Amino acid sequence: MSMTDLDIADLQAFATSVPVRNGVTLGIGRAVKRDCVIIKVVTRGGLVGWGESHHGRCPGAIAHLVNTTLRQLLLGMSAAEVNAVWDKVYLRQMSSHGMGTAAALAFSGIDQALWDIRGKAVGWPVYRLLGGARKPIPAYAGGISLGFQDPDILVDEVNALRGQGYRAIKLRFGDSAARDTARLLAVRKACGDELGIMVDANTAYTLADVRNVAAALRECRVIWLEEPFSPQDYRSYASASATLGTTPLAAGENHYTRYEFARLIEDKSVGVLQPDTSKAGGITETMRIAALGSAWRLPVCPHTCATGLNMASSIHVLASIDNGGYFEADVAKENLFRDRLTNRPDLLDENGCVQPSDEAGLGIAVDEAFLRAHPVIEGPAYV
Secondary structure, rough: OHHHEEEEEEEEEEEEEEEEEOOEEEEEEEEEEEEEEEEEEEEEEOEEEEEEOOOOHHHHHHHHHHHHHHHHOOOOOOOOHHHHHHHHHHHHHHOOOHHOOOOHHHHHHHHHHHHHHHHHHOOEHHHHHHOOOOOOOEEEEOOOOOOOOOOHHHHHHHHHHHOOOOEEEEEEEOHHHHHHHHHHHHHHHHHHOOOOOEEEEEOOOOOOHHHHHHHHHHHHHOOOOOOOOOOOOOOHHHHHHHHHHOOOEEOOOOOOHHHHHHHHOOOOOOOEEEEOOOOOOHHHHHHHHHHHHHHOOEEEOOOOOOOOOHHHHHHHHHHHOOOOOEEEOOOOOOOOHHHHEHHHHHHOOOOEOOOOOOOOEEEEOHHHHHHHHHHOOOOEEEO
16 A cells, blocks of 8 residues: 555545434433534545544534535545644634634544544554553443433432443532432442442532532542533632542533643643543544643543444543543443444443454444434434
């Protein structure tokens, strides 16, 4: 294979949606559908790479950005030169004219696809290209799950997940401080101290809410409180960090590029970094963010998204960095993207861990017929 065989010959984004029948209620509302944007990159030599861009609650717009502007920018560039491709998109789209977030989402899936191609070109899994090793990575039960159920029902769901092998789970906060605390205490009492518990408020909290739950978080030895506030509310993060004491804050799934993470880190308010490889700038930028976090002794626990592509990207990254923490497994009862569109890279071993695939690239296959059969459903995903 010559180097010209790795030139990008085609690039396409597929926006797709599936309805959710019995959606979980979270701090951002009740889930009524799931969206995703799948990226396909084809090289001149016929290699195909796949990636996942976060939908940004508007999958058609993100796909359109890929299929028009980004496609024209990148055709003819080498899929092997991921830094050059990243820099071109950053300079032309992310850093000017108000396109920062949308371009970061759109490009993240392209970057994943380029790493998939690079791995396939040399016959190596992505983690090996990144300098990593195949090793067990602890997983927690997360995703769009474990919402605002009655405590007894929630305990039953948690116990079912423990029966599947999960040794840590993430509960949803953002209902009310009193009801959130009641659910947390019920799970801790029923499951004992051996279960790891994280909580995620999905930006629905106020500083008063944090003060009201702080004692329960410490009593229950919660591993982290995730995103109590909007990502730009740095002042509230600083105030909440002082209030929480030994319970760290986690954030990052709605921060983009290493430049936004630099502010998050330097403020010293957040103890766990959660970049999303389908949002923050792909695998390339997530590795840079992880290096920043390593210098500050901060663990990286990536936020994961809808399909096996982003899940696999996260696992390959976690296997390749020195400050990798938990993998977030999506344990939603309904997720056709996870179960039908792609194969699953997140199967647990007997110790509640996952490992990266040894197949070339990301190790994920995509059902293009499924994409064609599930066009975008317009409207909000949460109501």
